[in-house]
Amino acid sequence: MNKTVIYGALTIAGLAAGSAAAATLDDIKARGTLNCGVNTGLTGFAAADANGVWDGFDVALCRAVAAAVLNDATAVEFIPLTSQTRFTALASGEIDMLSRNTTWTFTRDVDLAFEFTGINYYDGQGFIVPRELGVASALELDGASVCIETGTTTELNLADFFRVNNMNYEPVPIATNGEALEQYGAGACDVYTTDASALAAARATFEDPSAHVILPEIVSKEPLGPVVRHGDNQWGDIVRWTLNALIAAEELGITSANVAQLAADGTDNPEINRLLGVEGDFGAMLGLDNDWAVRVISTGGNYGELFERHIGESTPIGLARGLNAQWTDGGLLYAPPFR
Amino acid sequence: MTTTTEPRSGGFRLSQLLYDTRYRSITIQVVALGLLVLAVYWLLSNTVENLEALGKDFNFGFLAQPASYDINQRLIEYDSRSSHGRAAIVGMLNTILIAVLGCIAATILGVIAGVLRLSKNWIVSRLMGVYVEGFRNIPLLLWIVLIFAVVSESLPHPRAYGSGEVDLWLGSVAMTRQGTWIPAPVWGAGSTALLAVFVLSLAAIWGFRRFARRRQAATGQILPVLWVSLGLLVLPTLIAYFLLGRPLTLDYPEPRGFNFDGGVLIRNSFIALWLALSLYTGAFIAEIVRGGILAISKGQTEAAFALGLRPGRTMNLVILPQAMRVIVPPLISQYLNLTKNSSLAIAVGYMDVRATLGGITINQTGRELEGMLLLGLFYLTLSLIIAGFGNLYNTSVKLKER
Numbered sequence: 076m077n078k079t080v081i082y083g084a085l086t087i088a089g090l091a092a093g094s095a096a097a098a099t100l101d102d103i104k105a106r107g108t109l110n111c112g113v114n115t116g117l118t119g120f121a122a123a124d125a126n127g128v129w130d131g132f133d134v135a136l137c138r139a140v141a142a143a144v145l146n147d148a149t150a151v152e153f154i155p156l157t158s159q160t161r162f163t164a165l166a167s168g169e170i171d172m173l174s175r176n177t178t179w180t181f182t183r184d185v186d187l188a189f190e191f192t193g194i195n196y197y198d199g200q201g202f203i204v205p206r207e208l209g210v211a212s213a214l215e216l217d218g219a220s221v222c223i224e225t226g227t228t229t230e231l232n233l234a235d236f237f238r239v240n241n242m243n244y245e246p247v248p249i250a251t252n253g254e255a256l257e258q259y260g261a262g263a264c265d266v267y268t269t270d271a272s273a274l275a276a277a278r279a280t281f282e283d284p285s286a287h288v289i290l291p292e293i294v295s296k297e298p299l300g301p302v303v304r305h306g307d308n309q310w311g312d313i314v315r316w317t318l319n320a321l322i323a324a325e326e327l328g329i330t331s332a333n334v335a336q337l338a339a340d341g342t343d344n345p346e347i348n349r350l351l352g353v354e355g356d357f358g359a360m361l362g363l364d365n366d367w368a369v370r371v372i373s374t375g376g377n378y379g380e381l382f383e384r385h386i387g388e389s390t391p392i393g394l395a396r397g398l399n400a401q402w403t404d405g406g407l408l409y410a411p412p413f414r
Numbered sequence: 415m416t417t418t419t420e421p422r423s424g425g426f427r428l429s430q431l432l433y434d435t436r437y438r439s440i441t442i443q444v445v446a447l448g449l450l451v452l453a454v455y456w457l458l459s460n461t462v463e464n465l466e467a468l469g470k471d472f473n474f475g476f477l478a479q480p481a482s483y484d485i486n487q488r489l490i491e492y493d494s495r496s497s498h499g500r501a502a503i504v505g506m507l508n509t510i511l512i513a514v515l516g517c518i519a520a521t522i523l524g525v526i527a528g529v530l531r532l533s534k535n536w537i538v539s540r541l542m543g544v545y546v547e548g549f550r551n552i553p554l555l556l557w558i559v560l561i562f563a564v565v566s567e568s569l570p571h572p573r574a575y576g577s578g579e580v581d582l583w584l585g586s587v588a589m590t591r592q593g594t595w596i597p598a599p600v601w602g603a604g605s606t607a608l609l610a611v612f613v614l615s616l617a618a619i620w621g622f623r624r625f626a627r628r629r630q631a632a633t634g635q636i637l638p639v640l641w642v643s644l645g646l647l648v649l650p651t652l653i654a655y656f657l658l659g660r661p662l663t664l665d666y667p668e669p670r671g672f673n674f675d676g677g678v679l680i681r682n683s684f685i686a687l688w689l690a691l692s693l694y695t696g697a698f699i700a701e702i703v704r705g706g707i708l709a710i711s712k713g714q715t716e717a718a719f720a721l722g723l724r725p726g727r728t729m730n731l732v733i734l735p736q737a738m739r740v741i742v743p744p745l746i747s748q749y750l751n752l753t754k755n756s757s758l759a760i761a762v763g764y765m766d767v768r769a770t771l772g773g774i775t776i777n778q779t780g781r782e783l784e785g786m787l788l789l790g791l792f793y794l795t796l797s798l799i800i801a802g803f804g805n806l807y808n809t810s811v812k813l814k815e816r
Binding site for chain 1: 467468469470482483484485486493494495566567571591592670671672673679682760761763765769773774777778779780782
């Protein structure tokens with residue numbers, strides 16, 4: 076009898092504790108790991124290698140945030156999420172941040188009560204078809220069956236594109252990128268459509284990449300970026316400025332090779348000094364220490380280094396910088412000043 | 415005499431609530447009810463509080479917003495400009511379609527397998543044993559995915575038909591890895607009359623069978639039910655078809671463009687889901703049927719044989735009517751299982767209600783709570799309707815106690 080009462084009390088106490096929300100930063104520090112939601116497998120962006128170690132362009136952002144917050148780029152618990160489960164996982168607090176090629180849209184930002192903390196890849200929706208079909212333009216796809224990942228903006232753009240151009244198609248809804256590629260490879264659909272970056276990544280994994288063509292049309296704007304929950308502005312700021320630090324570092328010429336020396340010696344450029352914590356106390360304003368940006372940059376290098384290593388032209392994915400070049404090079408990357 | 419056993423009036427004390435057996439049960443019930451109300455209140459208030467903390471409200475306004483996504487299999491008019499509510503209905507109809515077709519196929523499969531498993535032929539009974547054990551001991555999801563993979567990997571590509579490598583089966587059916595195209599009926603002028611003739615002949619069959627059964631019960635004479643039924647089914651409709659000048663024509667699929675022009679597409683997701691659900695549930699129904707038949711004492715068969723009934727008639731007239739009393743109640747719960755299991759449809763991209771309302775709509779609008787509640791309500795209603803019909807049928811076959 077007494078035991079039952081104790082168990083009951085424990086249960087109620089446990090339930091009550093679960094509903095109490097603390098600041099995300101404190102939670103992460105207490106836990107010792109960052110819970111980061113990533114793609115279930117998208118070569119170049121987020122994929123686990125043979126040893127189960129996650130790597131990729133989106134993964135690198137999680138690691139950079141972990142380095143800033145926990146001083147350990149490996150202290151990340153990666154949680155693979157499908158396009159359908161990602162927002163529920165974030166809203167319920169299962170993950171602290173979502174870095175999973177997620178498009179920034181009005182409803183997601185406002186209605187779903189999430190906060191997009193920047194754009195780490197400017198993307199657009201494209202189409203891939205087998206070369207043997209002889210299709211040269213997306214406008215020739217009337218009547219085709221199209222594989223799509225459900226629960227994505229892609230699905231909505233696709234419906235709009237075909238409706239506006241007065242074409243018919245047969246949607247083949249699929250849960251994950253991997254399954255979609257399997258279906259596309261088996262010929263269960265004629266076309267696969269998703270973000271152009273993911274198409275390039277997908278083509279790199281095909282047995283014979285040259286047998287597939289990415290059509291020239293880009294039918295949408297897909298600004299991809301990390302996402303956090305509404306309501307914890309400090310945590311949102313940390314993720315936002317970690318991304319900005321990576322972008323600014325490239326602009327300012329800070330690389331993983333020279334960051335330690337620049338931080339130790341200081342420079343003539345006050346912005347570099349502020350970023351690296353030589354001047355001012357920007358780290359403290361974020362609730363971190365002053366070396367946070369040094370750790371962020373030394374983890375995997377600046378934005379340009381990460382891009383080249385994971386998805387750049389030297390990799391099998393072979394994406395050109397394009398829109399994702401610095402604004403000084405004609406791209407859209409434009410980090411607000413560290414001032 | 416009775417006054418001695420009556421409780422003393424006016425002497426109620428608070429401790430009686432706990433120690434007096436007359437009041438204790440009430441006390442316990444009141445306390446349990448209070449705890450239940452507290453638990454429900456806690457869950458609800460927690461939900462409201464958490465929704466508020468997330469900055470979300472609770473409303474169903476999203477159902478009127480345009481859905482903006484396309485659904486491949488639609489039984490009613492729908493396009494991407496239709497509302498989320500309509501998308502949910504399209505999904506519900508797809509769920510009902512697969513549930514109804516699945517229940518029919520599973521029943522046919524199950525009855526055949528259940529009867530054959532009792533066969534004296536060693537090979538036949540063992541084969542049915544393998545079917546039953548194989549299907550009911552492997553998770554349904556695996557069967558769905560496996561059948562889908564086999565269908566979409568093994569069949570030819572639609573382009574193979576276009577390039578002439580493969581010919582349409584009988585010039586009208588094309589099985590491909592993107593789905594199976596079959597001829598579509600084209601209802602011309604006068605087809606309503608044709609349909610009426612068909613419905614009338616169905617009614618005639620029902621009437622004739624009723625008449626034959628009564629006559630047999632009254633006189634013992636057996637009419638050739640099967641042949642008359644078949645004749646009634648085919649002949650009037652066929653005669654009407656030619657008299658009305660062939661109002662019903664078929665639109666054959668023609669290889670064109672990416673796949674086919676004309677005809678009706680039966681998607682592989684539908685085929686895989688339907689086959690898997692029917693085979694899986696059929697295995698359970700087979701066991702229910704077998705159990706039902708075995709529950710009828712062997713004396714009944716022997717008595718029927720002694721009267722000179724042939725084995726087929728013995729099964730149909732003596733054994734099955736009695737076995738139905740045992741079979742029907744568990745059969746209803748298999749129908750419910752099949753209906754609910756159809757929510758695995760999304761694994762192969764079949765757009766049932768779980769995929770439209772419970773998947774894409776929830777994902778695009780972020781209304782998890784509302785969507786899931788609606789989804790739960792839909793499955794509950796559908797299950798209760800199926801159970802209701804099942805119970806009606808059960809009342810008609812159960813032992814009449816007079």
